[in-house]
Amino acid sequence: MTLLGAVTDALKTEMRNDDRVVVFGEDVGKKGGVFGATEGIQAEFGEERCFDTPLSECGIIGTAVGMAVYGIRPIAEIQFMDFIYPAFDQIVSEAAKMRYRSGGEYTCPMVIRTPYGGGIRGGHYHSQSSEAYFCHTPGLKVVVPSTAADAKGLLISSIRDEDPVMFLEPKRIYRTHKGEVPDGEHVVPLGKGRIVREGTDCTVIAWGAMVSTCEKAADEAAKQGKSIEIIDPRSLVPFDEDIVLESVKKTGRCCVVYEAPKSCSFGSEIAAIVAEKAIEYLEGPVARVGGFDTPFPYSLEHLYMPDVRRVVEGIKKTFTW
C-alpha cells in the first residue's frame, strides 16, 4: 500500500470505529481531495461526515475548533501546508490554548491533516516545510510519518488523541513510498521514535521524505567505511529524546536533516538537545543539513532540497573539525 493509501485507510478505519469523526476541507468530497487522500470517503460515509467547505482555511479551522469543543472529532484537511496561514490564528491562539486557558474545562481534540514538503516542482507555495512554527506553539502536537504503516498507525493515534494534532504528510513520497500496512486496527503511539537502520559511527535524524534520502546517503557513507544509524522521531511534539540520546551516546556523532530553512528549525532544537544532554559523548560537532534560509525556489529546487551529496557532506562534518 502507498503512504497515501494508508492515510485513506486510517481515516476510514477510524470513521467506522467512531461515529463522532467527520472529515472536511476543500475538494475532499466528490473529488476525494486533490491528492486523493479522501477518495471514497464521501461515498461510504455520506455528505454529513465528509464534505467540501468554502475556500477559507480560517473557516475550516475555526469551525473545527468549535466542533471539537462541542464534542465531535473533526479532521480538517488543509490542501497544502503553504495555505495554512489564514488559519494561523485559529491554530496557535485557539486550538493550541483551549485546554490551558480554560483550566482544562474545555479541550480541543482535533486533527489538521496537511501535505507538506518539496520535491514536486511546486515552487514557493506548494513545497514548504513549516513545522517549526507549530512545534514552537505549546499545546499542539506535531506528527510526521515516513512510511505507509506509520502513516496509518500515527494517524489513528492522532485522531484518538485528546489534544490538537498537526498531521503533516510528506507529499513527495505519497505514491512513491510503498509498504506493508496491517489491516484494521493499527496504532503507533505518538512520542515514540523509530530506528530506521542501526549503525555505529554517526546518528542521522530525519523525518518525512528526508528519511529515504538519508537511507541513500547512509549507503553512500558505508562505501566510505562509515556506519550510519538513522532515527525517525515520527512525532516532533511530543519528541522522543531518549531514542536520540541513546543513539548519540553510542555513535558519538549527530547530523540532523530536514527540508525547512536551516535557521530556527526544529532540527536546530534537536541539535540543542543533543548539545545540552550528550555533550560529553560527542566526538565531533553536531551538523545541521537543511533547506537554505531563502524562500522555496522553483527552477533551483534540486539545489535547495537536501540531497544525498549534502547529507554525505553533513555526515563528513561530524568527523572533521
Place this chain on the structure above:
Amino acid sequence: MTTKLLTIIEKDGKAAKDKDPNLSDAELRRVYRTMVQTRIMDERALTLQRQGAIGFYLQALGQEASHIGSALPMQDSDWFFPAYRQPGIMLLRGADLDDIVNEWFGNDGDTSKGRQMPVHYSLRSINFVSISSPIGTQLSQAAGAAMAAKIRGDDTVFMTYCGDGGTSSNDFHAGLNFAAVYQAPCVFIVENNQWAISVPSTNQTKSESMAAKAQAYGMPGVRVDGNDILAVYRVCKEAVDRARKGGGPTLVETVTYRMGSHSSSDDADRYRDAKEHESWKQRDPIERFRKYLEKKGIWNEEFQSEIEESFKQDLNDAIKRAKARPKPAAATLFDDVYLQPTQQLIEQRDELLGLEGPESDEIGEFPL
C-alpha cells in the same frame, strides 16, 4: 441591488444599439486579436506541459471576455493586482512575449528569476504585480495600493481579480471593507467561473450572487455576462471612471465558465457534468464577439488567419528562444531574500557552490 445580469451581444451577434459602447473599429480588432491570441497561447502552453517541456500550466479558456474586457478601460499608468487566471491582460497591455514564455520555463531570462511556478508572472513593465498562489491575498493589497495613490493625490486606478472561491477568503472581506471605508480607487473583479477546482460556486455562498455582497460593504455591485466582452467592458469602464473621479470602489461579478480543467494537474471530467460544459460551449465568448464583428463587417476569414498565423509564429519563436536559455545560475538562489544577504546566506551559498558530485535527481512531478 443591481444583481441583474447585463448582456449586450446576443447569441447571433446582434447588439442592442442603446447599450453598445461603440468602440472604434481599430479598437474592436485589437480586442478580438488579443482574445484569439490568449486562447492560442493557452493551448500551446498546455501542450508544452503535456510534452514535459514545462512543469505546470493553468488556462483561462472561456474567460477571455471576462478578463480582457475588464482590463480594457484601464490606462497604461493604472495598476493590476491579478489572480492567476488573467493571461490576456499581459497581451492586451503589450507585454514582451519573451517575458511571458521565459516565466513558464523558469529560465535565466524570467523576470522573476525562476523563483515561481509557471503562470505566476511579475511584470513591472505593464504594472502587473507579482502573482501569488494563496487565494485572495491580492485583494487587500490592491485596496492598500489604491489608498496610497489617494494619499499621494495620484489619479491611478487599481484593478484586482479573484474567483468565486476567492470570495470566501479573509482578504476578500478585508479588501472590500478597507477600499470602501477609505473610498479607494479600486475595482474588484470576481470572475465567477462556477467552480473552485471541484467545488461548485453554490458551495461558496448563500448570497443570491457575488455582486450582492457589495451592498453590505457600501459600494456598487454589478453582475455582468462574463462571456460578453462589450458588456464586461461597459460595466468596468463605468467603475474605472468612477474610481478615477474619486467615487470609490466597485465590485463587478463576471458570470462565466471555466471551460477547461482547473490546471494541468486536474481532470474536471471526474467531477463535472459534460452537459454543463456543452451548454457553456454554446456561449463561447470569442465566438460570440466574432459574430458581432462579422455583422459589423469587421471580421473575415482572412483577418482570422492573419491573427492566428502571425501569433503562432511569434509564439513559436519565443518558445524556441526560451528553450535555449539555461536555468538561472545556482548563486542566484540566494539573491533577493534581502537587499543585502545575511552572513548565514553567504555561508550557505559558498558551501553549496563548493560541493562536488551529482546533484539531486529526486524531484518528482507536480501532482495537483
